[in-house]
Amino acid sequence: MTQKSIEEVKFEEAKKLVAEIQTIATFNENITCAVNISFNDGKGVHSASSALGGAVNGFKKFKQEAKENSDENN
Incomplete structure (x- = not known):
């Protein structure tokens, strides 16, 4: 692999990490x-x-x- 392609792969991996961090912050009360x-x-x-x-x-x-969805289903 060339240096450029290695960097492209690393960038794609980093974008996946951003998505994971976004999910963590979205669904946890005190994380920004x-x-x-x-x-x-x-x-x-x-x-x-x-x-x-x-x-x-x-x-x-x-x-x-x-909670509202749960109440509607019960």
């Missing part, structure tokens, strides 16, 4: 995250970003909707 990665392939800069704030409010909304 901000992530940015970029890759310059010589033709342009490619980036993946995630910024999740107000995690407590999102988690409370998620729990409330889950």
